[in-house]
Amino acid sequence: MRPIILTSITTIMGLLPLSIAELTWRNMGFTIICGLAFGTILTLFIVPAMMVSFYYKKIK
Helix, strand or coil: CCHHHHHHHHHHHHHHHHHHHHHCCHHHHHHHHHHHHHHHHHHHHHHHHHHHHHHHHHCC
């Protein structure tokens, strides 16, 4: 879990200066940042929680 979070944070921090400074890259930079943050949260927290809930429904 730690390597995935650290990789996402370093990529987001690397894209922030480009997104803030350059007007032409702003939309694409923020789109990549938001997509990466949403994908990380989805992969690390939501999908495992759904798998656990489906697994327990199947057992009962």
